[in-house]
Amino acid sequence: MxxxxxxxxxxGTFVFDKEHSRKGYHLNMFxxxxxxxxxREAFRADEKAYLDKFALTAEQxxxxxxxxxxxxxxxxxxxxxxxxxxxxxxxxxxxxxGSMCGLTEDEFREIMLTGGKDLQGNPRNGPNVLGxxx
Amino acid sequence: MTTIVGGLGTSHVPAxxxxxxxxxxxEAYWKPLFDGxxxxxxxxxxxxxxxxxxxxxxxxxxFSLELIPTFLLGVADEFPxxxxxxxxxxxxxxxxxxxxxxxxxxxxxxxxxxxAIGNKMPVDHGLTVPLSIACGKPDAWPCRxxxxxxxxxxxxxxxxxxxxxxxxxxxKALENFDSDLRVAIFGTGGMSHQLQxxxxxxxxxxxxxxxxxxxxxxxKALTExxxxxxxxxxxxxxxxxxxxxxxxxxxxxxxxxVHRHYHVPASNTAAGLIILEND
Numbered sequence: 001m002x003x004x005x006x007x008x009x010x011x012g013t014f015v016f017d018k019e020h021s022r023k024g025y026h027l028n029m030f031x032x033x034x035x036x037x038x039x040r041e042a043f044r045a046d047e048k049a050y051l052d053k054f055a056l057t058a059e060q061x062x063x064x065x066x067x068x069x070x071x072x073x074x075x076x077x078x079x080x081x082x083x084x085x086x087x088x089x090x091x092x093x094x095x096x097x098g099s100m101c102g103l104t105e106d107e108f109r110e111i112m113l114t115g116g117k118d119l120q121g122n123p124r125n126g127p128n129v130l131g132x133x134x
Numbered sequence: 135m136t137t138i139v140g141g142l143g144t145s146h147v148p149a150x151x152x153x154x155x156x157x158x159x160x161e162a163y164w165k166p167l168f169d170g171x172x173x174x175x176x177x178x179x180x181x182x183x184x185x186x187x188x189x190x191x192x193x194x195x196x197f198s199l200e201l202i203p204t205f206l207l208g209v210a211d212e213f214p215x216x217x218x219x220x221x222x223x224x225x226x227x228x229x230x231x232x233x234x235x236x237x238x239x240x241x242x243x244x245x246x247x248x249x250a251i252g253n254k255m256p257v258d259h260g261l262t263v264p265l266s267i268a269c270g271k272p273d274a275w276p277c278r279x280x281x282x283x284x285x286x287x288x289x290x291x292x293x294x295x296x297x298x299x300x301x302x303x304x305x306k307a308l309e310n311f312d313s314d315l316r317v318a319i320f321g322t323g324g325m326s327h328q329l330q331x332x333x334x335x336x337x338x339x340x341x342x343x344x345x346x347x348x349x350x351x352x353x354k355a356l357t358e359x360x361x362x363x364x365x366x367x368x369x370x371x372x373x374x375x376x377x378x379x380x381x382x383x384x385x386x387x388x389x390x391x392v393h394r395h396y397h398v399p400a401s402n403t404a405a406g407l408i409i410l411e412n413d
Contacts, residue, residue, distance in 0.1 A: 034219055035218060037221070081194050084194065
């Protein structure tokens with residue numbers, strides 16, 4: 001049989017496992033609700049009031065209202081769900097990707113155009129926009 | 135006798151669909167990718183499948199965390215494009231093939247693959263982008279489609295080995311279906327990409343190209359890749375590549391590689407395409 005996999009040792013990566021899914025259930029279901037145009041309208045009209053319909057923690061509410069993309073994942077969000085919020089804001093996956101590692105959309109896009117990141121999360125080629133932090 | 139015309143593996147990045155929808159495929163960013171899709175479109179016209187079984191995953195469109203089927207077959211007459219937040223993609227409604235889909239469901243369940251069955255569901259970019267890649271921008275899709283939806287979002291997805299075996303069971307079910315239908319099978323998702331976390335942007339061309347090599351020549355080796363290895367080497371979302379093994383399992387052990395294409399990037403993703411035929 002499979003031995004317990006070491007899925008939490010991957011740098012800079014959240015694994016949407018049982019704990020994460022339980023923690024993020026209501027947050028992700030809020031994000032899911034934005035598939036519906038009527039719900040998007042309601043959220044647009046009053047974000048806080050709309051969020052109050054879901055059983056989010058205060059921290060999760062804060063992260064949604066502030067578009068704290070990385071925090072949303074820490075608080076149980078899954079990227080396919082939290083990206084619904086980015087779609088709502090009409091921002092791209094590159095903008096969200098950049099935000100999660102402290103880069104602008106253009107910087108992130110440039111990294112992707114030059115071969116992406118290596119397995120430790122550093123740009124493979126091109127400008128080392130992450131400096132010496134990694 | 136039902137004929138398997140071949141298998142097609144492809145990424146299903148939403149931005150690829152958007153490039154088709156907004157006629158950007160000849161722009162500098164997209165042209166190198168779409169140039170490699172021409173051969174796939176020719177192949178589709180040559181082999182003329184009546185039905186495509188499309189193995190894909192839903193991205194919080196038809197299914198939420200309320201219900202998480204590991205494997206689900208769509209048996210409906212038709213499947214509308216999903217609203218993923220932008221309004222539905224302006225692509226044709228996907229027409230199903232309920233007779234073959236139900237046969238597959240019965241056969242697979244009796245063969246100990248416990249499929250969930252979907253009578254009503256929209257289909258998102260995971261399914262419609264591969265159709266755009268293989269068929270361009272037609273008024274109606276040129277073949278019927280049987281959606282085979284796989285959970286790859288909630289950990290753990292099915293293992294690569296399980297997926298490969300499911301492909302074998304699909305093959306058996308098709309061989310036992312008395313028809314003159316010509317069937318293609320698509321495995322979609324991948325290739326290396328990570329959308330989330332501080333490591334967002336991972337690309338691993340070496341892993342991807344070895345995957346393509348082994349998909350053609352040594353698929354059993356791929357069934358030994360663990361989830362941890364996929365996530366580490368191909369990025370957390372690269373784990374979608376297990377779905378290509380369902381396609382591969384449905385083909386002969388020995389296949390002919392008809393076409394291959396690999397390009398970085400499509401949005402945040404390494405895009406791959408492969409076409410395999412029974413030798």
